[in-house]
Amino acid sequence: MFLNFANWLIYGILGFSANTKIGSALHFFVYDVIKILFLLFTIITLIAFLRSYSNNAKFKAYIEKQPRLLAHFMAAIFGAITPFCSCSSIPVFIGFVESGLPFGVAMSFLITSPMINEIAIVVLAGVVGLKITTIYLVTGILVGTLGGYIMEKLGFKKYLQDYLFKLEGHSAGTTCSCAKDMTNYTVKERLANSINYAIDLFRKIFLFVILGVAVGAFLHGYVPQEFFMKYMQSNNLLAVPLAVICGIPLYSDATTIIPIAQVLIQKGCATGTVLVFMMAVVGLSLPEMIILSRVMKKELIIRYCIFMAITFTLVGYFYNIIF
Secondary structure, eight states, rough: HHHHIIIIIIIISSSOTTTSHHHHHHHHHHHHHHHHHHHHHHHHHHHHHHTTTTOHHHHHHTTTOOHHHHHHHHHHHHHHHHHHHGGGGGHHHHHHHHHTTTTHHHHHHHHHHOOHHHHHHHHHHHHHHHHHHHHHHHHHHHHHHHHHHHHHTTTTGGGGGGHOOOOOOOOOOOOOOOOOTTTOOHHHHHHHHHHHHHHHHHHHHHHHHHHHHHHHHHHHHHHHHHHHHHSTTOOOTTTHHHHHHHHHTTOHHHHHHHHHHHHHHHHTTOOOHHHHHHHHHSSSSSOOOOOTTTTBBBHHHHHHHHHHHHHHHHHHHHHHHHH
């Protein structure tokens, strides 16, 4: 349906040729925009509805009873199924820490949450296939699990802002707007709330999605394949760390960066290099670090960035070996 509409609009109504750069770029843009935005709204509504039956307080109480490594794994899983709005990672992380959840477990959530979400996984599977998406998903959860565990063992908790230690063990009421208590809501009320939440979130992100697709469309139509073949092939040992470094100043959620990743892979870039570029953009962005300064001292932010950059680099080399 979406492909037929793009064909009709670009090649039929506007009269562009598929063999031209501008025709190819515009077709890519229209097709991906309508496809991704449709998936976004539909899945955000569905996940918000399902999440209305969950309870963060019960999750905290349950996870504290588990063996520590399993608790890290469960927190990473929880991070992977949270929506990608900013209210779903850092504020929830703050709430976890303030309520007394172990620091490392909260970090496992924080690491995984930006990199993986249910919407991005669905979109990524449609772009790069189920095999690569599954490996990306498993790797992201493992990075979150081990990252939080290692940071806790290294004693990074002492680098949290001092006020958190005063609040630790007490509920600070730090919750995101999408986590409101709907225990007594009817199904109709839950659905209406989910749609309203989807509309509100959609308004906040759709321009970023369009921008990301536009960049992808430009790369698809105008950037020579030889550029990427030369600098981002798997036989270029510096390509992976360079991709990680280049991703840090950028800001995007996982869904927005996927169209760009799609084009980079199509242009001949090594798959592992592109995937860790995605990870760096969504998990190490400068805006995220600025927000984290609310709860982390600069010593922890620096250690966090170094640890994640090294981890992403190693993961990138691993990806390039197996793909």
